[in-house]
Amino acid sequence: MRGLRAQAVAARTGEIALGAARFADQWPTDEDVEVLPLVRNALAEIGVHYVYSEDAPTLLPFATRLFLAREVLERPSRWVWPRRIPTPARRFRTRQQVAFTNALRPIVRRRRSSGQLGDDMLGQMLQPSPRYGLLTEEAILDTLPGITVATFETPSRAAGWILLHLAWYPQAAGRVAAEADVLPADPAATTSTHLDSLRYTQALVREVLRLHPPSWLLVRRATRQTQLADYSIDAGSTVLVCPYTAHRDAREHSEPDRFRPERWLDDSGSPTKPGVFLSFGTGPHGCEGAALAMAMLTLLTAQIARCYQLSEPPGPQPSYQVTTFGGLATVGLRLRATPRGSDSAAFSGRSRRPGGWPRRGGTGPAAARLR
Template identity: 90%
Template structure:
């Protein structure tokens, strides 16, 4: 059997010590696919990563969601109902739907920038997360967002507790304290959302937000059952701000470290309307360099830098044999540093996305939102949020890191690539 190569020092102990460094070594020394341990492989470059993500039948996503359906006496929604709920949800998240609501997203991005304290070092990720949560929850639930935002924040906290590194990996059926906390927060969110769903349906005022799209009858599958709607929303609610918050930390750090790029974003952002509510998709489309900067930061620091898949059958990947049941770790972090796809891959160069050769549609070129059947459904919303947040910040401030030899943040790689504790200083532009 033709097995992928393996690093001499490769092991879970070395992996746990410095996952980014070992991932880079594996890609550099072993190539497209390498073996971490028996039955655990890493897809390290653009081609194999793209292939695994697109071959969803051979390499399916993990079947256990972070917020699984709640157990009820009436029974959980069927797999068909869950699929229909996902399709209905996508109607509210597709690029055309996001483009139509830019005027609702932009004011919150501007408010975040307006409220940044100047002249002091600020730990910026908490206010970033709060601002993006307000944008995301409002996008999903419109006028009902204020009611649901506190419950969404608790869902995020439950997620953080649940994915915190631990020495022990407990079987899924064991009700650990973290899992019980998750269930309590999920029940609280669902109990807050249920009367909103019933009020909208009984009044006939379904709303133009994502929830409204899910409440509408479809010619293909009719009305969704209430439980199918409720079960599908906790995960996407947290996703609208959790992953973008990680990305925003890296973006703001790059604005601080690359003042010429920040100046170019500021000049571009000067064309935005004075009233953020007047911002349209045309204004967003005009922020071409800002979008390129966001995309370049996401290339270098993909928030979801490692994706887990499991082979359902013995198959081939990059001319290697992968046995059924094997785990394949898809690594956008190293795929984005594939010099065959990105010249000078470690260099921060937003301009690479401004010509056709750097098209994100090129296979394997850009995997920060995944690809294939399980690609990020909120990609258009995330790009709009991050682009407007970047533009509104750069048009007001010059950002800088605190002086001194110590780094202004710690890099964490567990569950996502993030700048924990990031501190930055904002100085008003003259």
């Protein structure tokens, strides 16, 4: 899809960076906060804006509710109902899908009738392509809801693991913070050149995705009979591929259970070989949004590490639970953000900052860069 290609993402790096900086500026400091809802809201704003630009505020509430409907549908149940049974969760998902489509339809018609298609992802879908020609309205309405939710659904799970690793490995977080100093004072002025210069940050993101791939189980269907090791797989068979275990294969990754972002900076490193890194899938069914996801996660990581030192709440128990339904996620993850360079950067005590969330625009470390 043209709007998700690396070149298209590179052209809009500044918009993605601006959203990441806003998220960093709004993070409540010196108090334990649940991370995933914050991250999901921030990435939803970035992702929906990437697809719809000025129409994003209209569609963001519908995208959020559709995400929640999909999440409800994926929750474990004691019963496995046939797909034809209209369970309450399936009816709820259908209602949200219809609501999203009904909100999107007048936007598509307005853009087409005015001739102002826009230069966002929707605008590119409204233009004829050499391969498919002019897409019908229904084709666009059938395609975009799923793509919209996908822009922030899996990246939100990945961001939870990334921020947790920033808390676990303060030296790595410090290296990311130092590297982020190359970013311009005005986040909107960030370019793909700035993004490409964040080599260690990208390596850290990929290393976390290697150890904790959000899509930890992939489903594929064999198109022809083939031999896999000592097993014969018939054409039409369903094959389950587990990136989690593949990424910890010592034949492909030295010290596979060790967090070592530097492995991605080695020219001879095995992670870059085709078919070895599966966090975004591989082959013709690989994730089309890989470039967008990497840009979002890299800039989010850089902005957070630049502004804050993260830590887990003290105690013998982890501040999260690992779940695998729908994706590998750190549900309930709580972290504390202390302004980087502060005398109290090392976590001590459990004092709470009065007033809770800062106002949009805020007074946090990133506020000056957003004014």
